[in-house]
Amino acid sequence: MSTQEELPYDVYQDRCPTRLVLDRLADKWALLILDRLKDGPVRFNSLKRDIMRITPKVLSETLRKLERDGLIARAVFATVPVTVEYSLSPLGDTLTDTVSALAHWAERNMDAVLAAQAAYDAAITAAAIPTPGLHRLR
């Protein structure tokens, strides 16, 4: 399915720098921010309002990390009060379809996940209360 090119990096390897990037991407807040920037530049406080429960501290930190990795760009406008816009860089843009798909997969499949959790928990509970005369494995 995938074209097996020979890349110098392997995310399965310990000590591979890609692990650090994966760690950055494997972050709830980073995914939501990138998804939110998909449709154009957004200001700090707008992000803060849209991504509910994110704190200014975490938002600021996450934005800086994403900027450092070259995924987003920060633009300051000398308006009054000052305006700061965050937008996807060309590099970040190569990522957003994927990020977006991941971030919204849960919305599309939440019911299936909830059902699976309920089934799993029911099975565990059933196993924890052994029915007399019935030998339970697991």
Add this chain to the structure above:
Amino acid sequence: MSTQEELPYDVYQDRCPTRLVLDRLADKWALLILDRLKDGPVRFNSLKRDIMRITPKVLSETLRKLERDGLIARAVFATVPVTVEYSLSPLGDTLTDTVSALAHWAERNMDAVLAAQAAYDAAITAAAIPTPGLHRLR
């Protein structure tokens, strides 16, 4: 771009159950495990060997969470010694292209990220050591 269906869930909302699922998916180890299962069932110790630096504890915990969410299936075979195979569930299968793309994006774009980091750090260092006679904004 995206078909705007009306879904009962919104991952931007605090208190939405999708946030919990996003948190599960936004995990380095979970992403690597799902990616590894893409090509068929894999045994516990095989996963442990392939995903370097993962500890049996974290592997076991992550597998259980993914199983609870219905993303993977656990099959025990009464061989000797016992064989346990983990595989993608149909639900998990709907996710792997996305997960795989995310996990391997870093491999394809690592050089760009490293360059961006170097540029960012250089700019910060330059700003921290102000050139005399030159007024630096930031």
Add this chain to the structure above:
DNA sequence: AATGGCAGTTACCTCCAGGTAACCAGGTTA
């Protein structure tokens, strides 16, 4: 004079994810 919007920063603290390392049982091989 007080409140609110802008874009953050700072100090403080807590909690638990995840690491370390040993250990379990049962069976096979050297």
Add this chain to the structure above:
DNA sequence: TAACCTGGTTACCTGGAGGTAACTGCCATT
């Protein structure tokens, strides 16, 4: 008899991510 395979579990501990809440400075509005 000792080591190694299978698939994990357990106890213990620490670092640092991330939460809380207050605060900055500047300006406009009420």
